[in-house]
Amino acid sequence: MQQTTNTYSERLAVLAKPEVANSLKGILHGIEREALRINADGSLAQTPHPRALGSALCHEHITTDFSEALLEFITQPHEDPRQALAQLRDIHKFVYENIGDERLWPLSMPCYIDSEDSIPIANFGSSNVGKMKSLYRIGLKNRYGSMMQAIAGVHFNFSLPQAFWDAWSVASGEGKATQDKVSEAYFALIRNYRRFCWLIPYLYGASPALCGSFIKNANAKMNMQKMGNGTYYLPYATSLRMSDLGYTNKAQSGLNICYNRLDKYISSLREAIQTPSNDFARYAGKKDGQYQQLNANVLQIENELYSPIRPKQPTRKLEKPTDALASRGVSYIEVRALDVNPFSEVGICLNQFYFLDVLMIYCAICPSDDLSPQAFAETDANLTAVVKEGRKPGLELSRNGEKVSMQDWGLQLFEDLMPIAAILDKVHDTDVYSKAVSAEQEKLTNPDLTPSARILDHLINSGQDNGEYALEMAVQYKKRLAQHKYSFHSEAELQQMASDSLVQQAEDEAADNQSFDEFLQGYFAYNAKSCA
Template sequence: MSQPESTSQEQLPAWVESSLFKGMLRGIERETLRMQSDGFLSQESHPKALGSALTHPHITTDYSEALMEFITPPKASIQETLDYLTDIHTVAHQHLENEEKLWPLSMPCMLDDTDDSIRLAQYGTSNIGLFKTLYRRGLGVRYGRRMQTISGVHYNLSFPDQLFEALQNNETDEKLKALSAQDYRSHRYLGLIRNFIRLTPLVIFLVGASPSVCKCFMTGREHHLLPLLKGTLYLPFATALRMGRFGYQNSAQKQLGIHYNNLPDYLSGLQKAVKTSYKPFSRLGLNDANGEPLQINDHVLQIENEYYSLVRPKQVPKDGETPSEALANRGIGYVELRAVDVNPYSPIGIDENTAGFLEVLALYCLLTDSPELLEQEQDVIEKNQTEVVNRGRAPNASIVENGQAHFIEDWSRTYLNNMQVFAELLDDAYQTQIYSNALQLMQARVDEVDETLSAKMIADTLEHGGTWSFGSHLALQHAEAYEKHKLSKTTSAYFKEIAQASLEKQEQLEQDTTQSFEEFLAQFR
């Protein structure tokens, strides 16, 4: 095993000042299942007091009716974002019915033997609402409903215009200097994305938190997991099974050849996928025996959102725009980092250390060289990812980079050292210690593998006697934290108003629906 070389510049160029990073925005999307008091997945509808899952800007549902998604608006600091997310959790907790709790783990709570009890999310009777439910029905027939009960955290991040202007002004390549501001920004964000993909094993190792699963999750599936204790399966050195073959994986998508080397190619690859039939999905049929639609279409992707990726380029769509059209029209506006497990020890699924680490990592990915990412390297990255998912904490776990194998601790340590200067810049920009503290904590996890979230979870699962007992213990602790958190009168009033407004908006959409869903779907198809 060789020692990885430091890849950071000895020092950043003189023109890079901390003031360039002021104006970064970040937002968080956190998923969590509603769990019944007996530990099983909730069978209740989305609480009406929380508003309409179709039109509420902050509290919605993902795949199943019981899988809640909490969305913060973009905020100017990590603390503001976490505070907002805490408010959302508190509001949601206040309106849970029948002693339900929010399940704290990425991998699901107890599921029945059949998928029938995993209710599809319902969005009302408007065509757009029925379309959203049909999309989820299609996911269920394609991949099974169990896969869709997994929760994650998505971290959205944008950098300020002045940073891109300074970067472009200091380019030595005349072609890059000649790009429009929009195209140059997209070019740099794609560089960030490629580097983030290369360093995803680092994210999985440091913040992975799904080393084990409830046995019920694997019902009817072949697997190589081992019994940890009754009712819980695991791998001895696993970090994030959510990110492996039992999580969001799609073999059809691997054949797409979607790359992040330039925006037009990325978009054309995505468009090809939403317009190309795929035989295994064609065989499922478009409608069931009763003539009810089973999936939107038989294409590789029903819609663009079905593309499961570690990181996504994003732009806020205007009314009537698809995500691809928004990107084509206005370029990349921010990135969505998606390789993040729910931190079960945090009542809101993420803490300031993970947030600080992700922002330092993203800045590092943005400002360091990022050559094109081609098939051969992609294959190596996927093998690295599999290694870290299944054996990341093993004494001989290794990462391959530039044809050389490195022990994962050496490899991780090298990158964390390279990132130190970026953490200091962000600390200076925001007059904080969050970023340096975050790297220090991640370094401690590299130095002592038992400090990783995945190692702690295995120890605590054993101590509590299984996944359900451990998860229930944390769910109860988190419920107490929500109850102690006092909402301001303004915040309470805002969430009450927005819930009512969302219900009215859904009702209006339903009243305005004149076309039958059959016609609407036929037109889309």
């Protein structure tokens, strides 16, 4: 959405207009939180997805990610962050009440894992869709290994309401806010997020250390320091989850996914899905009668693309994400750079919602030039620097090709964020947004306040291993949530959801009338046409 107002101060003035500012009440937020089920000793649970939780394939709010042991809790979109958090807490309570003596691992980096074979791949049942979801995960294991897939994160889903885009577009002199214009504006937001997302691991990174079982090869341990019986860490790291040791994929560095326009994004992503891979050709076809991956292309499907942010449009049954985007444009964005917050029993706290609202609005209204390949590489280099050395005194980043102090750049960003927080405070008749921004700003001037520093400080001063510390938290959070009273859902409602999802899965399985081979061939033949 090209604006006639070209400076940030001009755009801020548009945002402050009552008809624009008041529309911000309709912002929607949703959370997807991943968490490993663990045994009392901290080892990975080997039990199947508990039937009492419902069908991982069909349940709207409780599913699994890569592994049977890797739960994923999904809230619906909410205008009020407190409601999103209330729903997330109720889901956690229900899960805890139905997993026996098991607990939920409170960190992003995995618990004690003997080997990759001890990470059970998620089972979605015998329907063709369920088999496809499991096969996709088998492909991930073969391509990248299971350890990386056992890492947990938090996804923050964010959308500005149509009322905002309508008011913003008119106040900016651009006329009607069409879906194409809205999609264009979301991509401007995404580009700015890429420029500034180094701030996320600095403020919220909580994985400066990890268990030695995660990095058994010597090359991975190189340059890391060891403490206790088997904890490895980098002294200034913020989020090893976002490093080469974590949930990234160096093989995708040459994909050249374009974030400048929706059509370019779709075509570059589809190209990766349609391009054969020499590396993954070794998993082509069947082994012992079983497929080893969905296909032998660079990406099996869109979800395989690792990115700290994604444009999203809800998909219909068997619809691919790129087809949904092509048909209906961008509906919301998914922020994927958040570590699990280990100081919250549900992995995220209310202040994070308030701060992320401010940051996302800033990314939406700040001028946003296209990203050249060089500029895109610069954003990646900045993110990597902060992930590995974010708390290093005097750390410098690159901004438009010039070196700049990370702290100075961060403080300049906070100067820009404070007026947005003030606008949101006025709209909601509160002060929580300004307080949240101020609290995060303190972390820039005092790195000891960051989660990564707090964790390392505890480990070094207590002599505890990373796993022991996490296990203590897991026990504490299980007790805390046992005392929580349902406030968004009722227990009966959650039980009914679980029961209904099992019925739905059984109906889907009974309705299948194709072999799995025919289903896969038809699925990719149809989607090949849509990519043409």
